[in-house]
Amino acid sequence: MGKKVTTKGSIAVRNATTGRFVGDAYALRHEAAPAVTATAKDTMVKGIAARMTGSKAAAERWYDKPNGLLGGRTPKRAVKDGDSDRVVGLLLNVAGQ
C-alpha cells in the first residue's frame, strides 16, 4: 500500500482572464474527488461508467468484460471481490482524473 503525499503550493490554478492565482485549497480540492468511496458498490460503479460513456449499454459491456489490469477479472467480479476502489480508479484514470 502506497502513501499519499499532499503537494502544497506546487500545483496552482491561475485565472487566465485576470492573471490572478486561485488559492491552494482550490488546487487541492481533488482530495475530495466526487463519487468515490472505498465501499463503492455495483450500482454506483456502473453509474460512473454510464456517465463516462454516455451509454448504459456500453457501461454494461465494460462491466462484464475481462480486464487485464484487474488480473483478467471483469469489473463486476472485482467489485464482488471487494476491489471496487480499484475499479473506480480505472474509470477515473480514463476520465483524466
Next chain:
Amino acid sequence: MLRDQDLDAALRQCTPSTHAGRLYRVVQLQYLQTLTSTEGAWRADNRYTAVEVSQAMYLAQAPDLAMLEATRQFQRAFDTPTFPAYSILPVDVDLRRILDVTRDDHQDTLETSIEELSGDWRAARARQLKDPTRHVVTHDLGKAAKDAGFEGIKYSSAYDPARWNIVLFTENLTHERQVVFDLPDAVIQAQAALSMPKKKRGARTKK
C-alpha cells in the same frame, strides 16, 4: 532495461533536464470541479506508474497529442462509437529535474530502447498480475526515477514517436507554482457555483 541496484546506479548517471513551457492535459468535462486531480493515476496503472506509486500527472507536448492519448485510452476501455465531452487544459510548467528517456545516451545508460519503452505495458502488467515474478519495465523505471527524486519522466508517445509526453511525480515537486493550470474566468466561476450547496445554487439560478 536494467533492474534494481543496477537501474538505481544508472539513473545516477543520467543528467537531469529542465523544462519550462506550456503542456496540455485532457480531462472529461463532467469532472469540471476537479480538473487538477491526480486521483485516477494514484488508483490505476499507467505506463510509468503502477497503482499507488505516485499521484502522477500525465501531460502532453501538444493539445492534439493530449487528445490523441485520451481518445485511445477511452476507446480501449469502452466499446462504444460515441465520445463524451472532454476539455483540453493548458498547463504551464517549470521543471528542474526531469529524466529524459527520449535521449539516446540515457537509453544506452539504462540499457533500454524506444521500442521497449513504447511497448505494450498493459499486456506486461496483466502477465505480472498472474505471475508476480514478471516485470513491467516502465513501472520499474518510473518507481526508481521517483525514488531517485526526479520530478518526472519525459518520454516518446507510443502513438506518435516523434513527439513526447511528461509524467510528473507530483510528490517530488518542491517549489511553489511549478505546475500552473491556466483556466478561463468562466470556468473558475462555474467551479465556484458548483461547489455551493444545491439549495443555494438553485436560489441563485432563479433570480
